[in-house]
Amino acid sequence: MLNHYQNQISADNLRVKSILFEVTTSVYNISDELFMDRDLQKLLATRYNSKQEADKSCSNYTKLKNYINRNTYISSIKIYTNNPTIYKYDSIIQYASIIPVTKEIEKNEWYQQAINSADITWKSLSSLDYWNHISQELSLIRRIPIISTKEYAVLKITISNNYLKNRVQNTSLFNTVSVNRDPVFFSTQRNLSGEYLTIPIDYEKSQYQYSGELYYENKKSMASISTLLPYASKDRIYISTLDFNAFPDVNNIIILCAAIMLLASALPFFLIKHFTNNFSTRIITLREEMHKVSKGNYHILDNIRGEDELSEVYSDLKVMIQNIQKMDAQMYEAKIQEQDLKNQQQKMEFKMLASQINPHFLYNTLETIRMKALAAGNKEVANVIKLLGKSMHYVLENTGTSSTTLKKELDYISIYLTIQKLRFSDRVNYTLNVAENINLEECQILPLLLQPIVENAILHGLEGTENNGQIVINVTTKDDELLLIDIFDNGLGMTKEELESLNNSIHVYEKKSTSSIGLYNINKRIKLFYGEAYGMEIKSTPFEGTLVSLTLPLLNMMEE
Structure with a gap:
């Protein structure tokens, strides 16, 4: 694994070296073209x-x-000239400049070295970018x-x-790259740019090469x-290439192995321990499940592992539980049948009571x-009797x-x-x-469901109202699934405590409360x-009033 990491690092180092060789050679070729350019000679x-x-x-x-x-890959090209008639000229392309030499420029070491030597030199120089940020870059001098x-x-x-960042x-x-003993001009850690290289390098060797372990910043x-x-x-x-993850990764593999x-x-x-404890564990399980059954809890495990006498005993236990549950079910069905008989008896008693009132006798x-009232000229009384007859007919018709x-x-x-309203x-x-x-003809509803609510609104909601009492009934649907019926009265309304008490009474039956028994029955x-x-x-x-809202299923098929 160490050899693999070393080969990987060496390959990456060679890749960076190839990039720099390509770029520096291309820059040298450009400098050669400018060196031989007659138009530049004439200009200067x-x-x-x-x-x-100028x-x-x-x-x-x-x-x-x-x-x-x-x-x-070129950041800037600058030509410094001693021609006194050329003033500083900046191209519209940023950093392409022809610059007259000043005393400040003459003081620079790189300028003096270039004037006094015909050699091509590479320098790591700091420069200001367009946003006045100081950066360290590699420059050919x-x-x-001028002949x-x-x-x-x-x-x-420069x-x-x-460009180097995008390529490297x-x-x-x-990775860090420096020239001679100049400050680092490129590093994958930006804070090292412009700092002197602390990696141990033998600068006396013409071509220094090293591969292996290295301690850097502890x-x-x-x-x-x-x-x-x-x-x-x-x-x-x-060019220095380091991998700080190599040794930790190898150590992790060693730990994993x-x-x-x-x-x-x-x-x-653990396998030996498992097999030695298996039998005793099954015995304990059987004892615990039998204890649960003795307490009336019949929800036991489906089975015990194994195909020996213990599993047969457990199967017998399950058969016994099934027989007990079957007997309990039979007893429950007997109780249901007994209750059904009581309900049938109550219905028969109710029908017998209802049959004592002959509807035809009442209608006749x-x-x-009503006819006597019409004969006497009292149409209002006749109309009331007619309405009362229809009301009684509907109640008797829907009883049961x-x-x-x-x-x-x-x-x-x-x-x-x-x-x-007549009253x-x-x-x-x-x-x-x-x-x-x-x-309305197809939609079905429980009979006699709304009258107790309306009666409650008149007796309690409009109590104390002398005139302009209003009862509004709105019938709507929702999502083609729900039937919504709202019954509103503009009466006295209720306080928060009264409303809370009424809402409780429609959910919990109270024998002492007679005012809300109708609403409880409806709900x-x-x-x-x-x-x-x-x-x-x-x-x-x-x-302000009271609103009673009923939410029912929207049923459009009538029962036969």
Whole structure:
């Protein structure tokens, strides 16, 4: 594994070295072209009569701009000249400049070295970027002799660190690059740029190479260090590649292997322990399950592992439990049948009681009274008797039934409210609103479900109201699944405590409370017939009124 990591690091070091060789060679070729360029010689040798003439000549020289446009690895190209008639000229392409030499520039070591030597040199120099950030970059420095004036210009081509970052920084390895003993001009850790290299390198060797372990900043790593000799230069570029994860990864593998070996040793021990304890564990399980059965808990394990006498005993236990449960079920069915008989008996008693009242006798008697009222000219009394007859007919017709049409139920409520308005005059007024999408003839509902709520609204809600009492009934649907019936009165309303007490009473039966027994029965009927998802909700505000909302399933098929 260590050899694998070492080979991987060496390969990456070679990759970085190849990138730098490619870039430095390309920069050298550009410098060679500028060195031999006659147009540049003419530009730098000419003495101009004005700044405008010099700027025009510099503007017409576009090679610097073209080099930067075509080569992304170039950060800047600057030519420093002693021509006194050339003022500083900056191309519209940033960092392509022809710059007159100042005393500050002459003081720079790299400039003096270039003027006094014909060698091509590479330097790690700090520079300001467009945003005034200081960065360390690799620059080629070369003297260009102006033959006609016997002067010298200095060419400085700077390599872009962003380009190197995009080409080099594509792995998790740590890379630094420096030239000679200059500060680091490129590092995968940005904070090292501009700092002097602390990695131990023998600078006396012409081509220093190293592969192996290396301690850097008190961290043990695998390293590969190599030297690049740029083309036509005596300088040396040192590429250092380190991997701080190599030794931790190897250690983790060693730990994993040790854990596997430990597991391989421990596994036989646990297997022996498992098989020796298996029998006693099954005995304990059987005893615990039998204890549960003795306490009346018949939910025991499906089976005990194994195919011996213990498993047969456990099978017999399960058969015994099934027989006990069968006997319990038979007893429960007997109780249900007994209760059904009681219910049948109660229904028969109710029918016998109801049959004692002959409906025809009642209708005929009411019709006789109505005809006498008409004969006496009292149409109002005749109308009331007619409405009362219809009301009684609906009640007797639906006694013992479990469903009726929504139209019949609403017609009955209209009759009931008409009779109440005749009793109380302007104290009771009502409005019935039905959504257009509801077919009253097909929609079914429990009979006699709404009358107790309306009666409660008149007796309690409108109590104390002298005139303009309103009862509004709204019938709507929701999502084609629910039937919503809202019954509102504009009466006294209820306080928060009264409302809370009423809401409790419709869910819990109280023998002492007679005022809410009707609402309790309605809510109970809905939940028993339709399910717990449906029921009644009451909202009320003092001196504003009370709203009773029923939520029922929207049933469109009548029972036969």
